[in-house]
Amino acid sequence: MLPLNDVVSRTENEISSKTVTTNQKEKKTKQKLQLKAPTQERSKQTVNTLIQSCTDLLRKEGFFGVTTDKVAKSAGISIGSLYQFFGNKESVVSAVIQHALEGDMQLFENKIKEFSLGQEKNKKTYVVKTLIEIFENDLELKTKMLPIQNYLLEPTWINQYIQFFVKNISTFLSTDNEQISEVKINIFVSSFLGLIQNLIQQNKKISDEKDYLNYVISLYSQFI
Amino acid sequence: MLPLNDVVSRTENEISSKTVTTNQKEKKTKQKLQLKAPTQERSKQTVNTLIQSCTDLLRKEGFFGVTTDKVAKSAGISIGSLYQFFGNKESVVSAVIQHALEGDMQLFENKIKEFSLGQEKNKKTYVVKTLIEIFENDLELKTKMLPIQNYLLEPTWINQYIQFFVKNISTFLSTDNEQISEVKINIFVSSFLGLIQNLIQQNKKISDEKDYLNYVISLYSQFI
Numbered sequence: 007m008l009p010l011n012d013v014v015s016r017t018e019n020e021i022s023s024k025t026v027t028t029n030q031k032e033k034k035t036k037q038k039l040q041l042k043a044p045t046q047e048r049s050k051q052t053v054n055t056l057i058q059s060c061t062d063l064l065r066k067e068g069f070f071g072v073t074t075d076k077v078a079k080s081a082g083i084s085i086g087s088l089y090q091f092f093g094n095k096e097s098v099v100s101a102v103i104q105h106a107l108e109g110d111m112q113l114f115e116n117k118i119k120e121f122s123l124g125q126e127k128n129k130k131t132y133v134v135k136t137l138i139e140i141f142e143n144d145l146e147l148k149t150k151m152l153p154i155q156n157y158l159l160e161p162t163w164i165n166q167y168i169q170f171f172v173k174n175i176s177t178f179l180s181t182d183n184e185q186i187s188e189v190k191i192n193i194f195v196s197s198f199l200g201l202i203q204n205l206i207q208q209n210k211k212i213s214d215e216k217d218y219l220n221y222v223i224s225l226y227s228q229f230i
Numbered sequence: 231m232l233p234l235n236d237v238v239s240r241t242e243n244e245i246s247s248k249t250v251t252t253n254q255k256e257k258k259t260k261q262k263l264q265l266k267a268p269t270q271e272r273s274k275q276t277v278n279t280l281i282q283s284c285t286d287l288l289r290k291e292g293f294f295g296v297t298t299d300k301v302a303k304s305a306g307i308s309i310g311s312l313y314q315f316f317g318n319k320e321s322v323v324s325a326v327i328q329h330a331l332e333g334d335m336q337l338f339e340n341k342i343k344e345f346s347l348g349q350e351k352n353k354k355t356y357v358v359k360t361l362i363e364i365f366e367n368d369l370e371l372k373t374k375m376l377p378i379q380n381y382l383l384e385p386t387w388i389n390q391y392i393q394f395f396v397k398n399i400s401t402f403l404s405t406d407n408e409q410i411s412e413v414k415i416n417i418f419v420s421s422f423l424g425l426i427q428n429l430i431q432q433n434k435k436i437s438d439e440k441d442y443l444n445y446v447i448s449l450y451s452q453f454i
Contacts, residue, residue, distance in 0.1 A: 064337010156431070157381040165432050193425065193445045196432075201417065207380070208389050208420075221417045225453045 053091050055081045055171060057105050060098045065147040069154050101160040103151050110140050113169050118178055133175055134198075136224045138212050138219075141202040149206055171195045179230060186230075194230050235296050244400055277315050279305045284322045288369040293378050296323060324382040327375050335372050335394050342402055354451045357399055358422075362436050362446070365426040395419045403454060410454075418454050 010186070031193045044103045059081035063072050074095050092098045117136045121129070130218040156164065200224070205212060212218045262440060283305035287296050298319050302309040316322045341360045345353070366372070380388065396415045405409045425446070436442045 059420050153380040153385070156377040161377070161431050164428075168428060168432065185443075187441075189439075189441045190445050191448060192432075193442065196428035197421045197449070198427040200426075200428050202422040202424075204388075204392060204420035204424050207385050208392065208416075215413075216415045217411075218417065221411075225417060225421070225449070228452070229449045 012087065013137065020123060023094060025167065049091070052083060052087060053101075056083060056088060056091065057101050060102045061147065064099060064102055064150050065144075068150045096158055099154065100132070103155050103159060104163065104185055106144065106147060106151060107167050111167070113140050113143065114171065115176065118174060121178075125170045128227075129179055130230050131223065133230065134223055137171075137195075137198055138202070138222070141199060142206075142211060145206065145211060152203060152206055168192070168195055168199065171199075175230075176226065194226065200225060237338055273315070276307060276311060277325075280307060280315065280322060281325050284326045285330070285371065288323060288326055288374050289368075292374045295321060298322065310318075320382055323378065327344055327379050327383060328387065330368065330371060330375060331391050334367065337364050337367065337392070338395065338398065342398060345402075352451075354454050355405055355447065357402065357454065358447055358450045361395075361419075361422055362426070362443075365423060365437060366430075368438055369430065369435060376427060376430055392416070392423065399454075415454065418450065422450060 012186055056077060060072060060077045063076055063080065074092070075085060077095075077098055078088045081088075088098070092101070098225065111133055114136065116141070121132055123184045172188055172195050175195065176188050176191045179191075202212070205218075212222055263401075280301060284296060284301045285306065287300055290354045296319055298316070299309060301319075301322055302312045312322070338360065341364070345356055354420055374396070396412055396419050399419065400410045400412050403415075428438070429442075434442065436446055
């Protein structure tokens, strides 16, 4: 299992490395332009403030309601400063989505740690319930992210997100007597994430509907 | 179960009704512009030829490789004619994706009909295997559609696609003694479609890998 600070430091590295290494490629494919690496502490703070403002805007108004002008204004940062770090709206929104998904991963790490210290017996049900909690966390934002995240993020990024859960769940469920198959857990995580995404698209929330919740726990707890 | 010609006529209606009713809304949100309803037989043929050319281009080069110029040229149709029916590239690609998903639905109808005439005993395994076959049908095209389909299609359209499978599978599996719950089948279809989509994103194909196939059949056949 990755230690928590790996996730955190990866977040920071990605912000800076992305600007340097993938700028060229993104320009060609998705018109995301992130121009300057925020190496100094103050630059990092500016980037974080912009991401936070854009998160709020995306949650409230959706992708088509976001403009770089609005993001800069509500962050209290000049539009010139915004363009020092992000070449366009796609670039800011892409950083917002990554930040939110990194939040999911961090939350999962914490939940797994909490369990180790706790008393609960059934690890499998715990995994299913925790995944529902995490994938449905900040549902308003997730609803707005869903139509654009496959479009704006590189496929490798989404794969890393899925693999993070696969590796951590495999480790969590494995015992001295039983090594859990990663192929099996990949089917589990890919199905589960896909389910939640398709339900979000249908405006359904598992945790609100007892019928849905029961079927989901029955389908998934027995499998892993 | 919807009769097959409902699906076919729906395809045609959607091409024409979409141009009239959703033009205004799409202009605002996704910059898809479909301008003229192809009411005459010849116009319909032109639209179909353009959709076929764009399908081939998308399959080969992906969304960022598609241009309206290339589509018109390889269709042997003037760019002016293309712009009579589609306002921009997003509009043509959107029609391509709808056409492909309608193909999935038609294929599923046929498969269900084949079963009724056939000998196979286990309906549940048949459903699982048929869904794998359909969702992985024309995988090269699906791989290129995936990053953009939630972006270009209205959520209601994707919901209709899911509901089509939910209704048909529920009807197919229900007997005089047992009414299958649509909530349960919704969990099943949403999970299954999400699984295939996430595996496509990871460049994995269930039907090629025995391990994946076995886990998928074991997870899903027991559930429904």
